[in-house]
Amino acid sequence: xxxxxxxxxxxxxLRQLRRDRLTFAMIIGVPTMQLVLFGYAINSDVRNLxxxxxxxxxxxxxxxLVAQMGATxxxxxxxxxxxxxxxxxxxxxxxxxxxxxxxxxxxxxxxxRDRPAVQIVVDGSEQVIQAAARQLASFPLYENRGxxxxxxxxxxxxxxxxxxxxxxxxxxxxxxxxxxxMTMVMFTALALVRERERGNxxxxxxTPVSPWELTIGKILPFVxxxxxxxxxxxxxxxxxxxxxxxxxxxQLYVAALVFITANLSLGLLVxxxxxxxxxAMQLSFFLFLPQIxxxxxxxxxxxxxxxxxxxxxxxxLTHFLRLVRGxxxxxxxITELWPSLAAxxxxxxxxxxxxxxxxxxxxx
Amino acid sequence: MxxxxxxxHARGLTxxxxxxxxxxxxxxxVRRREVYGFLGPNGSGKSTTIRMLCGLLAPSxxxxxxxxLRIPRDAExxxxxxxxxxxxxxxxxxxxxxxxxxxxxxxxxxxGAVARPRIAxxxxxYRLTKQRKQLAGTLSGGQKQRLALAGTVLHKPDLLFxxxxxxxxxxxxxxEFWDSLFELADEGTTLLVSTHYMDEAERCTRLAILDHGRxxxxxxxxxxMDGLPGATWLVETDExxxxxxxxxxxxxxxxIAQIGASLRVLAAPEGGFEQGAAARLAxxxxxxxxxxxxxxxxxxxxxxxxxxxxxxxxxx
Numbered sequence: 152x153x154x155x156x157x158x159x160x161x162x163x164x165l166r167q168l169r170r171d172r173l174t175f176a177m178i179i180g181v182p183t184m185q186l187v188l189f190g191y192a193i194n195s196d197v198r199n200l201x202x203x204x205x206x207x208x209x210x211x212x213x214x215x216l217v218a219q220m221g222a223t224x225x226x227x228x229x230x231x232x233x234x235x236x237x238x239x240x241x242x243x244x245x246x247x248x249x250x251x252x253x254x255x256x257x258x259x260x261x262x263x264r265d266r267p268a269v270q271i272v273v274d275g276s277e278q279v280i281q282a283a284a285r286q287l288a289s290f291p292l293y294e295n296r297g298x299x300x301x302x303x304x305x306x307x308x309x310x311x312x313x314x315x316x317x318x319x320x321x322x323x324x325x326x327x328x329x330x331x332x333m334t335m336v337m338f339t340a341l342a343l344v345r346e347r348e349r350g351n352x353x354x355x356x357x358t359p360v361s362p363w364e365l366t367i368g369k370i371l372p373f374v375x376x377x378x379x380x381x382x383x384x385x386x387x388x389x390x391x392x393x394x395x396x397x398x399x400x401x402q403l404y405v406a407a408l409v410f411i412t413a414n415l416s417l418g419l420l421v422x423x424x425x426x427x428x429x430x431a432m433q434l435s436f437f438l439f440l441p442q443i444x445x446x447x448x449x450x451x452x453x454x455x456x457x458x459x460x461x462x463x464x465x466x467x468l469t470h471f472l473r474l475v476r477g478x479x480x481x482x483x484x485i486t487e488l489w490p491s492l493a494a495x496x497x498x499x500x501x502x503x504x505x506x507x508x509x510x511x512x513x514x515x
Numbered sequence: 516m517x518x519x520x521x522x523x524h525a526r527g528l529t530x531x532x533x534x535x536x537x538x539x540x541x542x543x544x545v546r547r548r549e550v551y552g553f554l555g556p557n558g559s560g561k562s563t564t565i566r567m568l569c570g571l572l573a574p575s576x577x578x579x580x581x582x583x584l585r586i587p588r589d590a591e592x593x594x595x596x597x598x599x600x601x602x603x604x605x606x607x608x609x610x611x612x613x614x615x616x617x618x619x620x621x622x623x624x625x626x627g628a629v630a631r632p633r634i635a636x637x638x639x640x641y642r643l644t645k646q647r648k649q650l651a652g653t654l655s656g657g658q659k660q661r662l663a664l665a666g667t668v669l670h671k672p673d674l675l676f677x678x679x680x681x682x683x684x685x686x687x688x689x690x691e692f693w694d695s696l697f698e699l700a701d702e703g704t705t706l707l708v709s710t711h712y713m714d715e716a717e718r719c720t721r722l723a724i725l726d727h728g729r730x731x732x733x734x735x736x737x738x739x740m741d742g743l744p745g746a747t748w749l750v751e752t753d754e755x756x757x758x759x760x761x762x763x764x765x766x767x768x769x770x771i772a773q774i775g776a777s778l779r780v781l782a783a784p785e786g787g788f789e790q791g792a793a794a795r796l797a798x799x800x801x802x803x804x805x806x807x808x809x810x811x812x813x814x815x816x817x818x819x820x821x822x823x824x825x826x827x828x829x830x831x
Contacts, residue, residue, distance in 0.1 A: 159621030163610065170609045170650075354605035354666075357569055358622045359594050512591070514571045 152363050160360070160368025164342075168372065174338070178376050182330045182383045187391070189322055189329075202226035203247045205238060208257035216269065217251065226251070238272055249273040319392035324475040325448045327384045327407065328468050331377050332414050332442055338376070339418030340431040342369045343510070348428055353514065362510040366503070370415045377411030378404065397482030405485060406474040409495045413467040416502035423509035442468040470494045519583075522547045522674055522705040523568060528577035530563050530728075537563045539728035540577070545707060545721070550700050552719030553709035554816060560728035561709040562602060565676050568707070569599050582674055595623070598667035602678040604659045608652030612643055612662055615651050616669060623670035630669075637665040641695070657688030664695060668704075675699065677708045681715065693718055713812045724819045732819040736812055743810040745769060745818055748788060750778040752803035761799045765791050770817045781814050 168175060206213050221228040229247060232238060238250045252270040254260065260268040343365075346352040355365070381404070388394040396403075417438065425431040443449055445459055446468035452460065463469045470491040477483035477491075485492060523545035530538040538560040545551045553561045566572040568581055570590025579586040584593045606615045616637065620630035638644045641661040646654060651662060660680060667675060677696075681689040693715060696706055700720075708719065716722055716736065723733040732739055752758045755773050763771055767783040782788040789805055796803055 153624065155621055156624065159618055163607065163614075163618050166614055167607065167609050349608070350601060350603040350605040351607060353571065353601050354599070355622075357571060357594060357597070357599040358619070359591065359624060360622050512571075513573060513587075514566060 152361060152367075156360055157364045157368045157371075160364060161371050164369060164372045177334065178379065179383060181334050182326075182380045183387060185330050185333075186323065186326055186384055186387050189326055199227040200225060200249055201247045202228055202249045202251055203230040203232050203238075203241050204228055204251045204253075205232040205235065206251075206253045207255040208253050210258050212261065213253045213257045216253070220251065242272065319388070320394050320480065323384065323388035323392055323394045324479045325472055326388075327381055327475055328410065328446070328471040329443065329448055330380055330384060331407070331411055331471075332468050333439060334380060335373060335377050335411055335414035336418040336421065336438060337432070337435045338373050339370065339415045340421035340425070340435045341428055343419065343422035344425055344428050344431045347426070356512045356514070362507050362512060366419055366507050366510055370412070370419065373415055374408070374411055377415070378407065381407045381411075394479070396479050398478035399484065402485040403475065403478045406471065406478065406488075406492060406495075409492060409499065410467060410471040410474070413471075413495050413498045413502070416499050416506055417467070419506040420502050420509070423506055442466050445469070447472050464494070465498075467495055467498050470498075520547050521545070521580075522549070522582060523551075523707065524580045525568065526578045528564065528567060528579060529575045530560075530567060530572060531575045536728050538567065538574075541728065541730055543723065543730065545705065547705050548700060548703060550696060550706045550708065550718070550720045552716045552722040553707065553725055554711065554713075554716040554722055554812075555709070555725030556711060556820070559725040561725055562678050563728075564725070565599075565678050565707065565709060569597060569676055570594065571599075595670070596673050598670070598672035598675045600663050600667045600675070600677045600680055602680075602682065604651075604663060604683075606651050606659075606663060606666055609650060611648050611650055612638070612654070613647040615662065616666060619666045619669050625670050633669065637669065641665045656684045657691075660684050660688065660692060661695075664692070668699065672704070674705045675707070677706065679709050679711070681710065681712065689715065713816065716816075717812050724816055726820045732815060739815045740810045740812060743815050743818060745784045745814075746782050746786070746788065747808050747810045747814050748780040748782060748792075748805055749808040750780055750792070750803050750805050752777070752801065754801055754803075757799070758796065758801050758803050761795050761801060762792055765795055767791065769821050772813075772817075779808070779814075781817055 204217055206217060217228065220226060226249065228251075230241065232241065232250065235252075238252065241247050242250060250272040252272060253268070254270070257268055260266050343352070346355065385396070385403075389396070418435070421431055421434045421438070425434055441462065445455065445463040446452075446466050447463065448468065452463060452469070455463065473491045474485070474488050474495075477488045478485065521544060523543060525541060525543040528538055528541040528543065529536060541560070541564060543564075553564070555561050563572065567574045568579060568586065570581075570586045570593055573587050581593055582596055584590075586593060607618070610618065613634070616634045617630070620627075620634065625633065635644075638647055641664060643658065643662060643665065646658060646662075651659065654662060660683065664677075664680070667677075681692055684692065689712070696708065697718075700706055708715070710716055720735065721733070722736055722739060723730045724739075725731070734742065750758060750762070753776070755776060755778055759771050759773060759778055762768060762778075762780065765788070767785055767788055769781040769783060771781075772779045780788065780792075792803075792805055
């Protein structure tokens, strides 16, 4: 392998990339857009539900409860109602999604524990609001009131790493993986096919360039781009969603580096399997779908059937999600997570070997 | 089998794509410093043969020796010593003229200190100095072709393969381009050029006419024209369409082509065309003057490809 020839391919790729304004814009645009869309949209937790209050008791304890419920953030307490007749009216008009009703004998009910002390009347026409109501219903009414306390059923809900139950905290680390998967596979899948389609490959293989120089030279610029994308998601995740980072930063970058290489080698393999850019796009999407569905990004890994779990073990995104969630949210070290890192490394070795063996210096 | 004076030597070269033999038991010898032409219609196997000789395609059968190297076994060694100019422009349209050449220099292991003056020299020679910072995709057809040639000769190859290099340029550029090719031949480079232009084929030092994957005639253009088996006649008339209709099925007529107001007839070597034509014209009541003319390369081409078409029709 000649370093000069390798470098010449890297330089060529970077120059071509600089002139390809759309692709260049996508490098930053894709992670930004996805982060904003996924970050705000994928949000199974309902927050700031418009809620009115009918506090018929109006005692110190009732006012305290209302204030505490407001503090959860699930409800946004607005209008104060004075009569039961208003409850129906404000809901029907869609002015609020829920009404918190505290009966006149609230204090007594609280003492006796025989009848519900609080009633939450919700607009049942929206499923998510019902879910939110259930969330509110689990609010600890009796005993000392706090968030992580024993409830009537004896089940303790302790949400250690995302106490506020904010979806972005779970979504953003996964998005690093998702975005890198999408762009890296696609970029490299197109890289070799494009040369073939434009006729450059026929010229290139008539020169002393070796398959390794060609493949590595094409991958290298994208490693840098992948790291830029990772940084964009991390910075925006911090700025927009205040996602915590509990681990060591360089360790996350090591994991990202291996993961980026894994996706690039997969993209290269796609490139050697397809004849046109369109085919390459199709195959990339085909490989992208199981990664979204099975990696644990959308559905929890533990809940999947065993067969699906086996498939998931082969996907690089599965392992990267374990790494990135571990490092970012749980503050785990890379040595604790070594099996995932090793799996990614093995994936790189296998994919790259197959890809290079398929880069012939022949046309047939 | 091949001496030091032989640049290309191929025996029984065959390439099959499925059941189709794109190149069929082709024998070829190209001596050094020749400008060897491949003349043939589309699909006659010119590109496939060139690709096999460069080591880009593996032959289905046959032996190849290029610059003393066994192909495809030594293809990688050969790639340092040849230049291959593809039919379609194959440099990067989104790189500038200068960037393309710098890239090719690096890929061919031309050291930077050698490459810089060499690139400047080539830009000057092929009149691209002003376009140095221009994107290759924005060049004119003639400029692209000169850039492609510059890229192909950058590493001073001993042997050049050019696959229909002038198919996308105007006649003026074609003429200039061929002057550049002779310049290279004078400097000691061997050239193998495929074309379907007669005037270009006529400028080659040696020529092979390809048809259906076989060489149906070869020699110097002069030899080919002198050795034409048959006679060429010029038929001058005011009614060329009618005369052509009257003569086209005359026994011994291989081909008739209208050139302006007259007809050019290629007849079989057996003779008797003059008498036969006179009889036909008299019957049809047409006036025409028939006189003999010297053969040109197109006649050779038509005669050679007509013969091979006849062979193809015969039951095997």
